[in-house]
Amino acid sequence: MFSKACEYGIRASIFIAIKSRSDIRVSLKDIARETDSPVSFTAKILQRLVKNNIIDSLKGPNGGFEIKKSKAGKIRLSHIVNAIDGDSIYKKCGLGFRNCNNKKPCPLHYKFTVVRENLRKMLEETTLLELSEDIERGQSFLKIN
Amino acid sequence: MFSKACEYGIRASIFIAIKSRSDIRVSLKDIARETDSPVSFTAKILQRLVKNNIIDSLKGPNGGFEIKKSKAGKIRLSHIVNAIDGDSIYKKCGLGFRNCNNKKPCPLHYKFTVVRENLRKMLEETTLLELSEDIERGQSFLKIN
């Protein structure tokens, strides 16, 4: 569904959001370790998230990544997915036809649109804050086995 | 969402189903041309569909691919997707955690499960017959622009 890059990006964002709630800035190494993600690849993804103003970064000692507290409730999964995978997941035709649309629909068009809209809504409704709260309540986990 | 291979596989299957309704066996070339798919790559995908008993093939003059009339109503999109992309689209964790489950869920687990189930049902409910009928009625198209 999502690319690996996007999976790691979401994991990282959630971890950063959690730590930022206690004003703790986290390093690349911490993020990679705590989300079971490859270090160097995660670095690239974090750079992209920084450029897209989803997370903030600071160089040097005591540097690292953070998400301003007031921001976590406003960042939606859709923002992260968009920054990394683009909008193809919302827009792309199920059969890969470039010009598929309501006027000239592919055979899957309407059925697929329903599924995609379902996904789009979920991503647009879900905030980082909400996901990090689940984890702090012990209702979900960022490191599994 | 689907791999390119899967997109071409579904396109090809629908085209074969349509032609088979008039007892016409179609060649690789015809399929590729009429579904805007790369010829040689499509060949590989068709082989896979044949091995999975989704389509039938016959070598030699007047040979080609077909789907027995009585079968088209029984073949679901899920069968094609499964043969080509496997079941990861139904089963894989949204964040890519191998052991994510209800007992130890990732932060996206429940929300993602809803979306995935939605997709799964759609694929399991939709038959090739139904899709080919849509096309014959001029309600959808296999070649777009």
Add this chain to the structure above:
DNA sequence: TTAATAAAGGACATATTTATCCGTTATTAA
């Protein structure tokens, strides 16, 4: 029986995604 035809199958080529490495730049604290 032979020539022509079309799928099957293996080897190979290209593109994209995933992932690493390392020198550079910014920041901090001593």
Add this chain to the structure above:
DNA sequence: TTAATAACGGATAAATATGTCCTTTATTAA
């Protein structure tokens, strides 16, 4: 001011997905 630290950015490597080519095998019709 300097040494240490950690993100940034570019080059490169490895793995996977996409795609082609060519020989072999099965089938048909002449």
